[in-house]
Amino acid sequence: MADHNPEEREATSIKFDILKNIDRLRLSAWLMIALERLWPLLLPLLLVISVFLSVAWFGLFRLMPDLARQALLALFLLSIPVCVYLLLKFRLPRPSEITQRLENVNELAHQPITVQTEELAANSTDPFAQALWSEHRKRMATRIANLQSGLPQTRIAERDPWALRGVAALLLVIAFAFSGGPLGGRISDAFLSHAASNAIPPRIDAWVTPPRYTGRAPLFLTTASNSADTQFSVPQNSTLVVRIIGGSGSEALTQKLSDGKSVEIAARETPKIEDSATGKAAPRNFELTLDQNSSIDLVNGRSALSSWGFTIIPDQPPAIRFTKEPSSAINGTMDVFYEIKDDYGAIAAQAKIEQALPAEKDARPLYSAPELPLALPRRGEQAKETKTTKDLTQHPWSGSEIRMTLIASDDAKQEARSEVKTFVMPERPFANPLARALIEQRRNLALNANAKPNVLEMLDAITMWPEETIKNSSHYLGLRSVRSRLDLAKSDEQLREVVSYMWDVARGIEDGALSDAERRLRQAQEALKNAIEQGASQEEIEKRMAELRDAMKEFLREFAQKAQKNPNMAQNPNAKQLRQEDIDKMLNQIEELAKQGSKDQAQQLLSELENMMNNLQMGQQQQAQQGQQGQMKQQMDKLGELMRRQQDMMNQTHRLEQQRQQGMQQDFGEEQQGEQGEQGQMSEEDIAKALRDLQQGQGKLQSELGQLMKDLEGMGIKPGEGFGQAGKSMGEAGKSLGQADGDQALGQQSDALDALRRGGQDMMKQMQEAMGQEGQTGQGDQRQTGGRDPLGRPQRDGGPDDGTNTKVPGEIDIQRAREILDAIRKRLGNSLSPQMEKDYLERLLKFN
Template sequence: MTDPARENDQNGPAIRRDLPPAAEAMARRRIAAAGGRAQAALLWERVWPLIVPILCTVGVFLILSWLGIWTALPELARFGLLGLFGTILLFLALRFRHVAWPGPDEALARVARQSGEAHRPAVAFDDPLSHPTEDELTLALWRAHRLRLLERLQQLKAGWPAPGMNRRDPYALRFLVPLLLLVTFIAAGPDRGGRLADAVRPTTIMAEAAPRIDAWVTPPAYTGHPPIFLTGDVNRPVAAESERAITVPQGSTVTIRMPDTADLGVTALTKDGRPVPLDVAPADKAGPTGAPAERRLTLVGDSTVRIDRNGTTMMGWSFAVTPDEPPKISPTREPGATASGSLSLAYSVSDDYGVVSAKGLIVNADPTTGDGARPLVEAPELPLNLPRLRMREGTGETIRDLSAHPWAGAKVRMTLVATDEMNQTGESAPIEFVLPARRFNNPLARAVVEQRRTLALDANKAGYVAMALDAITVDPSKFQQDGVYLSLRAAYHRLTGARDDADLVSVVDFLWEIALGIEDGDLSLAAQDLRQAQEALRKAIENNASDAELEKAMQDLRAAMDKYLQALAEQAQKNPQANQQAANPNAQMLRPEDLQKMLDQIENLAKTGSKEAAQQMLSELQQMMENLEAGRSQQAQQQQGQQGEMNQALDKLGEMIRRQQELMDKTFKMDPDTDGSGAEQQPMTPQERQQALDALRKGQQDLAQALQDLQKQMEGQGMKPDGKLGQAGRSMGEATDQLGQGQPGQAVGPQGEALQALRDGARSLAEQMARQNGTGTQPGTGTARGQGQDPLGRRQQSRGTDLGSSVKVPDAIDTQRAREILDAIRKRLGDAARPLIERDYLERLLEPY
């Protein structure tokens, strides 16, 4: 038979299938694996010499970056070095174009070399017979040859790559790069990323040190706002100005301190783009070049400030300016006159940062003076008292004695003016009124004062005033004192012989002294000197005078006070009848010791710098003297009708207080919880108890109706009952409801509240009557004595109505109530079933008894 392998293929294939198929496949896998390893080794040997220069170049770049070389190089050198690195890397990358992929033959040749086997088994395994043959011996030899090759294929090797770096780098410089990389990596620390970015980061002028710039805003001191520092975290680009404007008060000063060099500049613009000039304080010429200089700008409106360097904006700010509003002032009531003739003004002031001063501007509005009038005396100055310096909002009151001014008694027009720290002024609406004047009881004194005012308001009427004085003195026999007649004649001759306005002004002053002498002699002159001394001290305190000036002003005030009190005592001795008539048991007692004590306190406060407290106490002293003057000049005739009506109202309130007290006592006894029935009374049947409750309810209801009628009557007579009486009426109504529900215990509380409210309302009515009579309490003068009390506060017999508010000895009903309360406490204490805490409390209540 014929071999099937040979019949299928007469050339090589039949001969190669002499090995088993599995062995044939395994052999070829071994050859392919060895060839693949050989190709990889060959490729690495060709590529690695090209990769090493690239890695070394990148390593050198990292080493230089981590050493911080980029920040030390100029801009041109930095970009030049970066370009060199890029060129080298590009050149080294282009060398990869000449790298050829190893072929199969090259791989098998490397396997043959690295394996060291004879006859190159990897290559010889694929060799065929040179000539087909049927010789059995030849075929047997061929099969033996291939079996031996198959055994040798297990020893195939590709070998490790050998790129030959030692030949290319005999000094091993390539190993220096990793070492330096490690050292610089550690040295750079957390700044590694930033130093790498410095190689390509656009830089400003960094070779020079950045200039030191300090900027801040100083608001005006009176605003109380702290300075605002602009440099540091607050600075920002000009682009953000519109979004983050800095709000500052008007008048704030922007100060910029920076080197005085040509490359730095400051630009200030208003909201509409107009430039704003800056005040420049140059640097010290003796100092080094570029020493700091200050530039200042006062902000009046919304502005923008920029700092430029070589045309580039470094920083900038936008300011939103809050305007300083002008102050406001307005009177809270019409100008009035005190009992002594002084001008009294009450007003309210307000300002966003506080008012520093206020005054009243007075102009003549008397219709009797024509347009061509020539006043001899200027309008009186009227500085206003402020409740507190730089007060933002409040009310004030000023009392000025202008009765001695020649314009007193004339119709004037006054405007209140307030001034703030920026010298802005606010004005009130003009007010027309008659300037208060002193009331003269003597007809001759009134005539002299009238002529004095006519002369002061119009010098052109000097001849008319001279004729009036001549007519007054036409009959010397009508004058009780020759000195008055001679003074008036002297005034007449001085008036007719006047050569200028100064002579006429002296006649004006002389006529005032004559009128005071006619009225009550030295007392009026002493009162005038006292007012002048008070005004001088007030100005000294307001102007922060020295201790010597304050001491002199205090001495003058003490001397004027002593002179006034002495004149007052002398007048009382000369006219004891008038003094007795003016005496009022409710009038306040003012002792010289009290005045001396107040003067000492004013002096101490002024010298220690307590300006506002000293001014306040001086105002209180002035008010006290005004009250004293008012009490002295007030006549015995008072408004008897209104006083009688108030007395009747007080009497009715006293009766109501008595009735309410009785109702409360009876209601208290009706409460079973208080054991008010006691052992002294017989127990009541339910019918009797209900009748008693109905009587109490009817009595309480009638009393509430009587109180309501009294309130309407008082309002109809012009009296102003306060809310206490209304509260008493509500409490009475609540007590009536409780009694109607048969709950006397719940009615006692509202009855007590009604009783106390009645007492408070009656006391308020008594104080109101005292104020209308000029005997009430005034600011700074202490408390007036109660109605119908002696100087020690004790109740006078048969005077006034007892309002139940004075201290009194307990009467029988009070004693009985106390006894009933004690009996009730003892009864509850004897109940063993009560809690221990309640019994302890009851024992403490009984300890004082």
């Protein structure tokens, strides 16, 4: 029993190893049989898919017309069910087929593999049979120890003797590599209609056009130099254009903003006649404005074609400011000095003008604020001071107080404002009082049409006694015609016509003394100015320039003739500085600017030319009147010196009288101590003696006044009652000083000073009439005296005199006068000052 067990265990072990090896072989054989049966059935489907992919990747679908493409696609789609039907014939290998394959592959007879899995009949108890069976299995096991499953035998070569399957595989590999190139196709091409498919690969052109005002050139993104770059910096509001020619037509452009949002840009097809044979897609344009940082992606389906990133350079707002206070030229034109800053240059600038004082209640103005466009600096230049000259003297607002604000804007619609300046709008200076009065009424009517009754009354008042006030009959007729037109005017439009007519009449009254050459020059200048403002043609500009050149030559010829007759005119510095070549150069520049459309620069240069002519005319008038004015100025200086000495004597009398009343205890300050020195403590006798000493000086002033009156009579000027009253008051003051009555002398000296001022006003009026200026000096004198009388005070027709601007010509300047007024006010504010001193100081402030 012990011997039998080892043999049985050995037999069992051998059987187990054999069965294990057979199971592995059977699995391998099962796979081989399955592959042999499946591969011939699966190969047609793979070949169909391979051919389809090759046709798509080679781009053949895009080359075919729609009908051929659809037919081929249908053929492929129909072949798929056939191939799938073949797959249904597949059968899994049975165990007997696996055993048979192993035995056939290994050329085994007597079925040795089958023997290993079989058993003796259950009813067999014969030991010999069992031993024989066991021995047989052992012998069969030795035969299957090194079995092989063998290789699959699909027999494809028998079905495909030409190896077309290899060609299909080779084409598939080549097509896959070709699809990555620019001409490669896509699988989706088979399902796209001919209108959306194109055999030609898309050509992409992309560029960025900055705004024109930046002066920057377009940036081409698809050039060889920029193709490797993906990040660009462009000005704000630049336009990106992506143009696609060819392609499938399914390209899309997407903008990714900095906040993460994505916006799809719609394409705009350009008009193009399509080729019916090829059905190519029309070119498409994508346009969008770049106003913030973003990235742009161009894709075709899921394929990325191009990508760009843009950093936006913001457009900074402009800045404008005054560099100087607005001023006026000698002819009344306005000069505005300013500076404009902008990164790309301002596109427009203007001065906004409005009334400084609010309009009266229920006022009905006939005109709006004047327009004042400003000249712009050239683009790209550094910020510098710019000047604009504009003649607004004809506007009814001239002469009134206005507020001006400078406004500049750029191409990005950004606006800047300057600080506000308040000043009096320049006006044309009218020397003739009649013209000046008419201009004043014109302004009143233009600012308020409801003032029509008042203007009519003033015109009636002006023309009430024409025999005494209006020496020129044409001036009287002009004023009466203005009155008639105004009376008949009913609507605002008719009133505006009257306002314009009043300006013409005033100019006629003022310029009536002009020579023909001067009048023609002004008319030519005005005609050229209007032509430039209205944007006239080049022929019109040339015509107006020819008229201006002729008028200029005639004026200069007349001026030269007058200079030969009057030697004083040769001393005019304006005439020495003005040369014919300078005028010709300026005229040529004006003509070129006008033809080029630079209206603002041409107007500014024309205004400068007018200023030069006005300066020349003013110098002519000044030199012609120099001799007569010299004598009259000498007499005015004498009168000013006489008044100053009378003022000093009055001050001395006041100090002596105040010391008397204060009992010699009041200290009059450092200035008085310096004058009196050791006499700061004066007795009553000393004061009386000092007052009597002043009598001699007062008498000398009286005699000099008498000599001045005689000199005036020699010049044909009759001394007025003021001088006579002044001489009488001086004599009475001398008597009071001789009696040591300082208080009485102070009042008489004050009366003498007031009388001298009245006499000076009457003397000035007679001097003006003697010079033929009817009440006021001309433009040249007005420029020198500032519209003041010989004593330095504003004239009566220029407004009320408050007494604070009194000035003695040639002796006391403005700074000294201010110091005196400040000292007087300081003494008035001192609570310790005696009442008598305060009364005297108040009288000084009230002097007219």
